[in-house]
Amino acid sequence: MEGSGFHVDDGAYTRYAREVDPLGEDVKAAAETHVGPHVTLGGHGFSEMGGESGFSGAYSGRMRALQEKMHRVGGGWQQVGEAARQTDRNYTAVEAEHGDVVRRLGGDLGQDRA
Amino acid sequence: MTEHADQLVRHGLDTTNRFARKLRHDPAAIGGARDAHVALQTSVGTTRDHASAQRVQLVSASSGSTTDRATATSQSLEKEVQDLLDESAEIEQAVAEAAETLHVGEIKNDQVRDQIIKEISASMKALEAVKTIQPPESRGAASRDILMKLQTKISRLTGQAATFSEQTINQLTDIGTRLGGGEQSTSASSASSTKVGSSFNSSNGYSGGSDGGGGGGGGGGGGAVHKPRLPVAIPPQPGSGVAINLPGGKQVMAPNETAAKAVRNALSQLGVPYVWGGTARGVGLDCSGLTMTSYQDAGLQLPRTAAQQTVGAEVPSIDQLLPGDLVVWSGHVAMVIGDGQMVEAGDPVHVSTIRTTNAGQSFIGFYRPTG
Numbered sequence: 001m002e003g004s005g006f007h008v009d010d011g012a013y014t015r016y017a018r019e020v021d022p023l024g025e026d027v028k029a030a031a032e033t034h035v036g037p038h039v040t041l042g043g044h045g046f047s048e049m050g051g052e053s054g055f056s057g058a059y060s061g062r063m064r065a066l067q068e069k070m071h072r073v074g075g076g077w078q079q080v081g082e083a084a085r086q087t088d089r090n091y092t093a094v095e096a097e098h099g100d101v102v103r104r105l106g107g108d109l110g111q112d113r114a
Numbered sequence: 115m116t117e118h119a120d121q122l123v124r125h126g127l128d129t130t131n132r133f134a135r136k137l138r139h140d141p142a143a144i145g146g147a148r149d150a151h152v153a154l155q156t157s158v159g160t161t162r163d164h165a166s167a168q169r170v171q172l173v174s175a176s177s178g179s180t181t182d183r184a185t186a187t188s189q190s191l192e193k194e195v196q197d198l199l200d201e202s203a204e205i206e207q208a209v210a211e212a213a214e215t216l217h218v219g220e221i222k223n224d225q226v227r228d229q230i231i232k233e234i235s236a237s238m239k240a241l242e243a244v245k246t247i248q249p250p251e252s253r254g255a256a257s258r259d260i261l262m263k264l265q266t267k268i269s270r271l272t273g274q275a276a277t278f279s280e281q282t283i284n285q286l287t288d289i290g291t292r293l294g295g296g297e298q299s300t301s302a303s304s305a306s307s308t309k310v311g312s313s314f315n316s317s318n319g320y321s322g323g324s325d326g327g328g329g330g331g332g333g334g335g336g337g338a339v340h341k342p343r344l345p346v347a348i349p350p351q352p353g354s355g356v357a358i359n360l361p362g363g364k365q366v367m368a369p370n371e372t373a374a375k376a377v378r379n380a381l382s383q384l385g386v387p388y389v390w391g392g393t394a395r396g397v398g399l400d401c402s403g404l405t406m407t408s409y410q411d412a413g414l415q416l417p418r419t420a421a422q423q424t425v426g427a428e429v430p431s432i433d434q435l436l437p438g439d440l441v442v443w444s445g446h447v448a449m450v451i452g453d454g455q456m457v458e459a460g461d462p463v464h465v466s467t468i469r470t471t472n473a474g475q476s477f478i479g480f481y482r483p484t485g
Contacts, residue, residue, distance in 0.1 A: 006177050006181070008175070008181075012172060015171075015175075016168055016175075016184070023164065034150040034153050037150070043140030043143050044143075047136060047137050047138055048136040049219070049279070049286060052391075053283045053284075053286035053287040054287055054291070055287070058293040058294035059208065059212075059290070062294075069201075073191065073307075076194065076310055079310035080310055082312070083184075084314070086313035087315045090315050
């Protein structure tokens with residue numbers, strides 16, 4: 001689409017959506033694989049002293065917060081993919097509308113000539 | 115072996131053994147947590163790079179305000195991904211420091227333990243040699259001398275082990291405090307999440323990159339030193355309260371029977387030696403062990419560590435303190451007994467003037483556990 005101050009190559013937003021789509025799932029999967037299982041440590045963990053000093057609690061708190069943020073950011077990328085697809089649909093609809101107008105104008109002009 | 119020698123051999127290693135139990139950690143689990151952060155940074159770093167490359171690709175295939183909105187949204191989310199990477203690196207660093215601290219603590223404790231074993235072994239040999247001393251009447255004095263020296267050495271070494279343990283827990287507290295502080299600062303930024311509209315080319319579907327609105331974030335955790343939000347303690351009404359007789363003979367009034375009992379319980383421990391991690395009344399107590407057990411015996415359960423004993427209601431100023439109130443620092447706690455005094459587990463448990471300073475620690479506040 002070429003026009004007043006902007007241009008969009010055909011299918012640019014669809015391609016963008018396709019590339020961005022997996023990012024959300026990637027971030028969420030990283031949270032589940034690399035953070036979730038380590039929020040609290042097994043065995044003796046950080047030791048009794050780690051617990052009494054407050055370190056273990058601080059560690060678990062940060063890990064839980066990180067996991068939540070990763071899920072939220074992952075959701076954000078999924079929304080970007082959806083928005084990109086909707087953007088492409090909006091362009092397609094506008095293109096179709098413009099085509100209808102041009103065809104109608106062309107028809108009207110043809111009738112005038114006749 | 116005499117009974118005295120037997121006692122020394124049996125109990126000479128008690129303290130270092132107890133510290134060893136408290137220091138026992140899980141290197142495999144800690145290593146696994148660190149490796150997970152390295153893997154996370156690789157994986158999420160790839161995600162960030164891919165997002166950035168696709169944004170550049172979109173800009174080369176389009177232009178205009180729609181593209182501007184799409185790229186602004188992408189950049190805002192890329193920034194959030196970078197924040198995740200930074201946070202992961204920060205946690206990984208803290209875990210590495212804690213692991214090193216525990217490892218060094220274990221080594222130092224083991225060294226002291228080995229030294230105690232050597233001292234006991236050398237003393238046992240010396241006691242054997244005493245059996246050959248002539249005349250036989252002098253053997254008793256020689257044995258006593260050897261045992262006294264052994265006892266002194268064990269006490270000194272045990273003191274060293276306690277110092278090392280205290281250093282270890284202080285270092286862990288510092289690392290945990292920094293880590294907990296990081297959570298508070300990053301949870302503020304977590305509130306400013308990127309808002310993504312339903313599309314980038316519809317004015318009503320787009321609400322822009324990021325903003326500063328939203329509620330608080332960051333759940334869980336705790337353990338780090340911080341000042342809790344508590345209700346302010348209500349001053350007692352005239353005519354209420356429970357009398358306590360202080361060691362100096364003066365009579366003061368506690369706000370209720372639980373606080374009065376806690377103060378009496380704490381004062382009954384005057385002279386008890388300081389033992390790190392100690393909760394054995396009449397035997398050995400640390401600061402929070404004194405306050406916890408004193409309230410426990412009065413029927414109220416307090417958390418175990420000093421910095422956690424910020425419970426009940428906050429007493430806003432020193433002039434409103436009543437018997438039973440707690441004076442809490444980041445790594446120490448004392449109990450107000452009235453008449454401007456407090457009882458605390460130094461070495462031994464003693465009465466001192468109420469203060470808000472304590473070497474190397476930050477003052478958290480005054481608290482009334484009975485609210």
